[in-house]
Amino acid sequence: xxxxxxxxxxxxxxxxxxxxxxxxxxxxxxxxxxxxxxxxxxxxxxxxxxxxxxxxxxxxxxxxxxxxxxxxxxxxxxxxxxxxxxxxxxxxxxxxxxxxxxxxxxxxxxxxxxxxxxxxxxxxxxxxxxxxxxxxxxxxxxxxxxxxxxxxxxxxxxxxxxxxxxxxxxxxxxxxxxxxxxxxxxxxxxxxxxxxxxxxxxxxxxxxxxxxxxxxxxxxxxxxxxxxxxxxxxxxxxxxxxxxxxxxxxxxxxxxxxxxxxxxxxxxxxxxxxxxxxxxxxxxxxxxxx
Numbered sequence: 001x002x003x004x005x006x007x008x009x010x011x012x013x014x015x016x017x018x019x020x021x022x023x024x025x026x027x028x029x030x031x032x033x034x035x036x037x038x039x040x041x042x043x044x045x046x047x048x049x050x051x052x053x054x055x056x057x058x059x060x061x062x063x064x065x066x067x068x069x070x071x072x073x074x075x076x077x078x079x080x081x082x083x084x085x086x087x088x089x090x091x092x093x094x095x096x097x098x099x100x101x102x103x104x105x106x107x108x109x110x111x112x113x114x115x116x117x118x119x120x121x122x123x124x125x126x127x128x129x130x131x132x133x134x135x136x137x138x139x140x141x142x143x144x145x146x147x148x149x150x151x152x153x154x155x156x157x158x159x160x161x162x163x164x165x166x167x168x169x170x171x172x173x174x175x176x177x178x179x180x181x182x183x184x185x186x187x188x189x190x191x192x193x194x195x196x197x198x199x200x201x202x203x204x205x206x207x208x209x210x211x212x213x214x215x216x217x218x219x220x221x222x223x224x225x226x227x228x229x230x231x232x233x234x235x236x237x238x239x240x241x242x243x244x245x246x247x248x249x250x251x252x253x254x255x256x257x258x259x260x261x262x263x264x265x266x267x268x269x270x271x272x273x274x275x276x277x278x279x280x281x282x283x284x285x286x287x288x289x290x
Contacts, residue, residue, distance in 0.1 A: 017073075018084045021053070021061040052076055083154060090147040093140050100137040104130050 025038060032038045049072035052064040062084060066073035090202045107130035114123035 017067060018062055018076075018080050021063050024063045047075060048067045054081075056081070069182050079154075083151070085152060086147055086154075090151070092149070097137055097140045098146065100133055100140065104133050106139065107133065198285060 028038060028041070032041055042051070042053075048052060050066045052073045052075060054062050054064070056062060056078045062076075062081075064076055064080060065074050107126050111123045111126035111130065114120070114126060
């Protein structure tokens with residue numbers, strides 16, 4: 001089970017769920033380093049159906065892993081072996097292409113060295129080997145691209161098959177529901193719903209007639225409640241801005257104009273009078289020096 005989780009790096013579960021036992025062992029090596037422990041884990045996975053093991057004609061042992069969302073691995077099919085062989089061939093071609101690419105780089109360096117030494121014949125021979133190797137690399141690259149296209153088409157075809165199967169299942173489910181649900185039944189149910197709503201409306205009307213509710217119009221009630229809220233807010237604002245002080249009110253009410261010794265209000269203008277001349281600056285000066 002732990003080895004199965006560790007090997008969950010498949011890019012596409014249709015074509016990557018089959019691998020060699022050696023590759024599977026290599027992926028599980030960090031988690032299960034001992035071969036005896038790995039064999040026990042492998043037997044438990046096989047017993048629970050999470051993996052399928054098959055011996056091929058060339059002596060290679062392949063393992064098929066269960067896909068995500070499934071508890072057991074599907075039995076081997078001919079398409080699984082064919083896809084496995086295609087992927088193996090593709091990997092071999094990629095390794096050969098990488099080796100040819102390194103050889104081409106070596107021939108280029110070799111020709112450059114001969115040119116520096118002035119040995120043009122050998123440099124030309126190295127360039128010819130480079131060109132021939134390049135042709136082989138191009139052919140292998142074309143084969144790799146063709147195999148990749150085939151694998152992509154297989155993945156697409158398997159996905160299309162899954163979609164078609166899902167659609168067939170959906171159609172079968174719809175048909176099974178249509179057996180219990182038809183137009184006549186829908187119309188009959190809707191008629192019953194309409195009659196039930198009409199009966200309920202008549203019952204409600206009869207209840208209102210028997211027990212009249214003497215209430216004012218809803219809009220008037222809402223308007224009055226809004227006015228009450230607004231008036232309440234205004235009272236609160238006045239109370240906050242002018243706080244009431246009983247002691248201050250008593251002091252102010254105790255004051256009386258009659259109790260204060262104030263002069264009478266003059267009836268004429270004081271200008272030009274004796275009082276003004278007496279209080280003039282010259283009079284004040286004379287008084288100071290007298």
